[in-house]
Amino acid sequence: MTSETAKTPRGRPPKAASKTPSPAGIQLETKLQPTQARAQDTYEIVLATAGEMLRDMGFEQLTTNAICQRAGLTPPALYRYFPNKYAILKELGDRLMSAQDRIVLDWIDGGGLLGETVEARLAQAIAIQRKVIEITHAFPGGAAIGRALRAVPILQRLRFESRDMVADRFYQAIRPHYPNTAEQRLRVAMRMMVELSYAATEMVVEEPDRDADILNHEVCLMFALYLDSFD
């Protein structure tokens, strides 16, 4: 009469997306996706709480028990959805990066990269940087998520994939306008700009407000001037 069928591993509901585990053997995928509203809330509270704690004390000090305590949950509630804290960070990272990527890709599609003059490119760059910064600021965990992704080897790939995807789109958009620049150089340049704009965003998010605008302006100016060096 038990619902357990022969080979199903105990306590591992078959609904979960069971991707191949990471090299280190750590499961990064979430388990159940919540269906009821109450469960959806729990899922979101875990993520939001983990994000805040990440900002306050870093990934290394973040524990599942502590998340539960602060979120007002018991551990089994968390483990219903996340197999471990790496999966939580992965979900936070996926969400933050895809939110950022989305507006950046829209910006590219809207011709953001293709200003004719330095001034035009500067204005465009400042606009998109502001949006990215705003998103990062509002996101629970903010810049701490990026730092954690960098520092945890099994999660580094995530950041690289997002970065390289965006860099490739930069390349595709800009390629026709600089027909005399070698592909390799142009590709490396785009990758570098994307990576450094992440670094700049993290820097701005933690900067005193007084300097944030100047900082943003200077970074964008630097990029705008740099693009002039291609032909």
Added chain:
Amino acid sequence: MTSETAKTPRGRPPKAASKTPSPAGIQLETKLQPTQARAQDTYEIVLATAGEMLRDMGFEQLTTNAICQRAGLTPPALYRYFPNKYAILKELGDRLMSAQDRIVLDWIDGGGLLGETVEARLAQAIAIQRKVIEITHAFPGGAAIGRALRAVPILQRLRFESRDMVADRFYQAIRPHYPNTAEQRLRVAMRMMVELSYAATEMVVEEPDRDADILNHEVCLMFALYLDSFD
């Protein structure tokens, strides 16, 4: 007949530099400095092993027991010199950053920043970036140290202090050459350049060799062009 005097805390030799503990109450200073050659070796082996492990598995997975095992020591030997793993990372960070700072400051003093043309500044920038990259590459832990310092809140200050000190020296050196640029803008610009050159270094260190030189060239070109925007 015991050597213990009234108020000395047990097992805490008075030789240690007993700075004020960090906000979180975690002691970051090393305890004893080794005097004998054998002890010096132990001290260095702990650091080198911790650096390698940091690169392989990140700070979060780094444990004192694991360091000892890999280094062929027992825990009390490690605890003789380091109160905890944060102190180990701090020492690694201090060493790496001061090695980098030293050559950068020498470069500034030698006029590295003050090339008259873009070409001259580019050549100078490439030269110093190459040296910094080489140092980082050769250092046990390499770029992983920087990432760990970023991700561990109680150690962030270290990085900022080093960065801001270098940025200030940049500012002092460059100030007379751009008399019409506002102080705040110039200071923010220098801080930004230093921070982004760290990010670039970390990127290059992990880049396939094929692209490393191009990447380095592009970053330096970008900085060189950017300096032209000041007057």
Added chain:
DNA sequence: TGTACATCAGTGAACGCGCGTTCACTGATGTAC
């Protein structure tokens, strides 16, 4: 140069704590009729 003693350096073994995780269960929600 040799011996005695003080100090430095490292070991073997264990500790308590809290971390990740799970078990057997209760309560809440959805659904068939």
Added chain:
DNA sequence: TGTACATCAGTGAACGCGCGTTCACTGATGTAC
């Protein structure tokens, strides 16, 4: 619209492991005479 049942969601309590850390000790090195 109400009841019975299935499923979803979360709890209370505990587990084993390994982490950071320490104790009492042995062995190595340095030094005074």
